[in-house]
Amino acid sequence: MSGHLNGRLSAFAGTGRLVTLGLRRSRVMLVVWVYALTAYAASTAYGFKKLYDTPASLHDFVAGINGNGAAVAMYGRIHVTASIGGITAWRMAAIGGLLAGVMSVLLVVRHTRGDEEAGRLELVGAGVVGRRAPLTAGLLVGVIANLALAVLSFLALISIGLPVAGSLATGLAWTIPGLCAVAAAGVTAQVAETAQAARTLALAALGVAYLLRAIGDAGRVAWLTWVTPIGWAEQVRAFGGERWWLLALGPAVALVLVAVAYALVERRDLGGGLLAARTGPAEAAPYLNGPLGLAWRLQRGALLAWAAGFAVYGAAVGGILKGIGDLAKDSSDMQDMFARMGGRGSLEDSYTAAMMGIIGMLAAAYAVQVVLRMRTEETAQRLEPLLATRVRRVRWSIGHLLFAVAGPALLLAVAGLTAGLAHGLRVHDLGGQLPRLLGAALVQAPATWVAAAIAVLLFGAVPRLAAAAWGVLGAFLLLGQLGPVLRLSQAVMDLSPFTHVPKLPGGEATATPILALTAVAAVIAAAGLVSLRRRDIG
Known part of the structure; x- marks a missing residue:
């Protein structure tokens, strides 16, 4: 048991230092993404609060959106119809969830497959760094970005005057597609041999999730909405009887994907991917x-x-x-x-x-x-x-x-x-x-x-x-x-x-x-x- 424990500990050796390094290297990128998405949440809430200050104007807006198939496909269906918080959460769920996923993919791939492709992990691996440490550090950088986004957007919404419970649910809803994207990028970083391919695979999966949600909402095919993390974020229904249990789905799926990523990292060589690169032509x-x-x-x-x-x-x-x-x-x-x-x-x-x-x-x-x-x-x-x-x-x-x-x-x-x-x-x-x-x-x-x-x-x-x-x-x-x-x-x-x-x-x-x-x-x-x-x- 002791040897097994020591083996597990050694596999993660150096993770903390790599996380610190990753946060330092991505400080500009991370701050810009989190700041922009938080500002998006705050400006959405503030704008809706000024634009729809009467029940009649709010009712007409909701009816117009839910009656427009293209708008529903793009932004999702409005489920909580009688509050500014409800339409704020609606506006952030689909588009905001998609953007949080893109942020997560870019961060994780950069600090996993990107560093490996550039040769940095080979140098780092020559020191006291465990086999799983680089992947774990990349995943943690993505998790930290999503948690920072959740906290700051929660604070921004309550500062505008929205209810605390709904604001918390809205902020945490970012993490559903965000954490799933973090874990999915961790998997594609093991599958693909280049950072570009890893990003493409992860973003393609994110795009499919958004498309399924769009078809489910616009075509009223409810089960399609329920099979995507972006759909789960929408179904949290902040400011209208929050479904707190849905917030556990993102982390649960992410843990499964992380386990897959750890299994894959043990089965490949450093610098290689499970999908071998095609042999190029003899001449360019x-x-x-x-x-x-x-x-x-x-x-x-x-x-x-x-x-x-x-x-x-x-x-x-x-x-x-x-x-x-x-x-x-x-x-x-x-x-x-x-x-x-x-x-x-x-x-x-x-x-x-x-x-x-x-x-x-x-x-x-x-x-x-x-x-x-x-x-x-x-x-x-x-x-x-x-x-x-x-x-x-x-x-x-x-x-x-x-x-x-x-x-x-x-x-x-x-x-x-x-x-x-x-x-x-x-x-x-x-x-x-x-x-x-x-x-x-x-x-x-x-x-x-x-x-x-x-x-x-x-x-x-x-x-x-x-x-x-x-x-x-x-x-x-x-x-x-x-x-x-x-x-x-x-x-x-x-x-x-x-x-x-x-x-x-x-x-x-x-x-x-x-x-x-x-x-x-x-x-x-x-x-x-x-x-x-x-x-x-x-």
Whole structure:
């Protein structure tokens, strides 16, 4: 018994130090995610409290959402219909649960398969570190992030004046999909041989869970909702007779998946995965003979995955548009908020412009990810051998920057096309609505380029702070979402490049702000490239 106990203890030796190291390395990423999601919870509650201050307006909003199939598929069905807390918990359950899952996957894969692929675990393993310690540390970092999110969102909701019990249930509901995603990422990190593949598998599972929940809610197929962690978060029904027992399902499933991950880690070699990588061709494809081809090889998987997500999101936005007038017709505050976010056109046009602004920020997130992939190549020590050839720094970086420019434009086009198709078919005006919504999406591109350029500047000038680009993007997002609700001054709102984008459809389509944003992005990116040429690599 003693030997068995000592064996178990040695398998986890060094876990505490690795957790401390993981939290330190991910401090920017973790703080940005937790801060942004907490702000999302607080702004949602505050906005609903201001917009629906009468029982009649609240009733009309709930009836409008539950009667719109596209809205139900996107956000879920509202079960607690008679309180601000109820619609706040509804809004956070599906979308918030999905985002908490994405945060968890990125954190866990980074500190497990990502470190292993980069060779860091091989160096760490040469010390007093147990076989299971790296996996355990990665899982604990994800758990800590989810618990911090639960506590801070609980505090944010009660500070706004929502009941304590419902606020606690809402905060803990984040942890259901979050903890399941933590454990699922731990499993995929053992199955896949690369960090990219591990992330893809875990995010695909998360996407399937969201899709099943959407089909279950929109199609009233209740059992589909009950087989997904995101559905469990929705069914907690905070602020309306909380189902506390559902909060145990997430940790229970997570423990089962963690046991699977521990079993798998004992059955594979360090650096290998249960799914062996395919043997590559003897000679590289002709398109790989240059930095642009290499960038395409590294970026194509993420681009295709983002494009699929944008297609679904665009279709959901287009499907909601026809009924948006009924949701806000009796709320002057809601109409004013949409006008501040999307311009002073018709209510439908204002809402469309506001949604396109959110789509633009999502495209900017892709652009930032593309730029930060260059930092990953550097820290993984794959860049230095490449630059030892005839490839120069700027030429190498431009290969990636082309994706940071063309990629967001492509994603916006995909979202605009699917939104135009969905809305055009519903109102029997495909020829008129498709170009309107496509233009409203594409006009966001220059603002995404500014966000990407800031990431380039940070990468080139202060590479250790390159991840702070996520914080900058988070600030833009908060200004776009909180600004209209809090009625911030225009000077503060103007700090975000998205504020300067023409509010289409319905607004005036002028070239001046588009050209100005493009010029600003070009200047900032150029400064970043100059800094990159002058600094040490690695």
